[in-house]
Amino acid sequence: MPIEPLRLKKLDPLADLSDEDVMERCATGSEAGFRTLVQRYRSRIMNLVCRFINDRDRAEEIAQEVFLRVFRNRERYRKSGKFSTWIFTIAVNLTKNEIRSRVRHRGTYSLDAMEEETGGQGLPFPDWKPLPDEDLNAREIQHKVAEALRKIPPRYREAVVLRDVEGLSYEEVGEILRIPGGTVRSRINRARLMLKERLKAHISLEEDV
């Protein structure tokens, strides 16, 4: 039994390398390197995009496009910057384009567009993978949190998602969104206050339970 992990480690020589080192190999034409990066970031990118826009299928398309852009621009990547910041920047920019496109095509995406633009009421967030063991109440609260997140204005949403969902530092959030540190902190605080107001009832429910 202890042999198996050792064999697995040998199979993936890139497992111990940092993202930046793997990306460097990818830039020199390593398909294995690119595959490693896709495996490392696919969930985070999908999660990020899906929290920004309210369309799971479209989110997956955008997430794929993010990786395709990484592949296309692999030679332009500079190792001096963090790979995570670079790929999140690509993802945020593509997602912003998607939101702008929806707002422009208001006739086609009237509900979504209004929702994205104003952070107002909208359709419920698509269900994520079913978790059979999960408590029904917990799932309902998760659904309410996702819905509350979807309803706050995009500029606050993107900051709080990067910080509280993706767990990035304030500096990384500022770098990705190209806004100064003070603005990042202010937006995140404001977004959290908005979420708190929307989740107030459920927070009390949680405390009672």
Add this chain to the structure above:
Amino acid sequence: MNCRSAESLYSAFIEDELSQEEQRSLEAHLMGCRRCSGAVKELKETLVLMSALPTVETSPHFEEEIFDRIRSGEALRPTLIEWLGDFWTADRLRPVFLGGAAVCALWIAVFVARPDTFFPKGDAGLNREAVAPSSNSSDSSDEGSLASSGGVPAPDAESAPATSPVFGPRAALASSAPVANRGSASGDDFQWVDSQAPVASAGSDSALRNPGARFQDEYILDQFYLDRGTGRGAPSIVPVSGNSTDDVYITF
């Protein structure tokens, strides 16, 4: 500290990012404000709920679809924005900037070494035909015949069109210069010496002897200028006013 300023510090307080002074000030406020202390607790709960959000997973075919798109060549086609971004990179623009800098440097070098290129001497820079006052058509016609007769060499209208820019003192002169050198045309060769501004200065003499040299003394009392002409013609003093009735022409 009031509730409004306290509210802006909630996140930093929860994440322990406040300075000691801010921390003490906010804690003092929270001790006395139930609304704010309750809000901080709710905010902490909100963050717990946020962290409990499940990850949205990709479909099982996500990875293979990406590689299929790469193999099909789709990933190798840059979008318009990417193409423009590629085009305007520093690497591509560097030759353009270097080329521009080289042209500027060359222009400055020529300007310093050969100022005559930009401020032509003689008639080349002062297109007398081109600047002829339109109010006196007879003078204009005279000029053509006089110039062709050899008194003052006719300027080349094609090489110095009416709209060609004239720089420096000649610009002011050109705007009001007369068109004909009647003294020269009539063959009245005499010397005229102004007491305040003698024409026969050392500089002018040397310039006259050397037609290629740039002539410096072209202003004479702001009323006349010295038209040196080309090497073939005789220099003449021409009134600036352009009034054909009272002007004086002196040829050398």
